[in-house]
Amino acid sequence: MPNLLLLGAGGHACVVADAALRQGAWSAVSASGADAAVSGELLPGVPQQVRAAALTAHGMQPVHVAIGDNAARRRESLALPKGQLVSVVHPQASVSPHAQVAPGCFIAAQAVVAPRASLALGAIVNHGAVVDHDCQIAAFAHIAPGATLAGGVSVGAGVLVGAGARLLPGVSVCAGATVGAGAVVTENIAEPGTYAGVPARRL
Ligand SMILES: CC(C)(COP(=O)(O)OP(=O)(O)OC[C@H]1O[C@@H](n2cnc3c(N)ncnc32)[C@H](O)[C@@H]1OP(=O)(O)O)[C@@H](O)C(=O)NCCC(=O)NCCS
Structure with a gap:
């Protein structure tokens, strides 16, 4: 089994590290934040390493970018050599074998990804x-x-759908939009911006 290196050392990285340890697909899991002075462990059994040294020592072994911020995750992911980026899936997530999951995705505990759903590069489906x-x-x-x-919802590149939001069947949310926590999206969102409330309206 290969070693997994997580790029990231914040709260989201802790969650991903926990899932990766439980996934049992890696012989070791380590983490590396952007801070060169970082040391110690992210979680017990997950040592933190300085970024440049970690990447060099890691070679072409699998890397997952464990950063919750969409723009930062995109930047770090696209800087990696093709083929190095892997997904992390918590063993208590339910992911249909008829769903498509691209590299670099994270699927957390108790998440459900149903048949014919597709997750593109670096998407997160959280707890x-x-x-x-x-x-x-x-x-x-x-x-x-x-x-x-x-069913049939489409979410654009880099969109944050906030905690507890509800998107009704078939609606689409364009790239550049943010859906606030608890919002109910009843119709398509076609313009970038922040949308919140029930029903969701542009703030
Ligand atoms: C919607 C959101 C993006 C707005 O953030 P923001 O642009 O910084 O906006 P502000 O906090 O300045 O709030 C602006 C107004 O919207 C209201 N508002 C903020 N979030 C809201 C929400 N989710 N639903 C309804 N109203 C909301 C605020 O009360 C405020 O109202 P006011 O002008 O009457 O005082 C943010 O509040 C949010 O819900 N983010 C999702 C967070 C999340 O789920 N993260 C997941 C991490 S794993």
């Missing part, structure tokens, strides 16, 4: 979020904890 059948999640989008996407 307890539901991505129902035929949803399309574009690259580096983040479906936050407890959000529910009904």
Whole structure:
């Protein structure tokens, strides 16, 4: 089994490290934040290393960019050599074998990814979020904890769908939009901006 290096050392990286340890697919898991002075362990059994040294020592072994911020995750992911980026899936997530999951995705505990759903490069489906059948999640989008996407929803690149938001069947959210926590999205969001409330309106 290869070693897994996580790029990131914040709260999201802790969650990913925990999932990666439980996934049991790696012989070792280490982490590296952007801070060169970093030391110690991210979690017990997950040593932190200085970024440049960690990447050099790691060679072409698998890397996961464990940064919650969509723009930063995109930047770090696209800087890696093709083929090095891997997904981390918590063993208690339910991911249909008929769903598509691109490299670099993170799927947290109790998340559901239903048949014919697709997650593009670097997407996150966080704790307890539901991505129902035929949803399309574009690259580096983040479906936050407890959000529910009904069937056929489409979420654009880099979109944050906030915690506990609800997206009704078939709606689409364009790239550059943010959906606030607890929002109910009842119709397509076609212009970038921040949308919140029930029903969701542009702030
Ligand atoms: C919607 C959101 C993006 C707005 O953030 P912001 O642009 O910094 O906006 P502000 O906090 O300045 O709030 C602006 C106004 O919107 C209201 N507001 C903020 N978030 C709201 C929400 N989720 N639902 C309803 N109203 C909201 C604020 O009360 C404020 O109202 P006011 O002008 O009457 O005082 C943010 O509050 C949010 O919900 N983010 C999602 C966070 C999340 O789920 N992260 C997941 C991490 S894993």
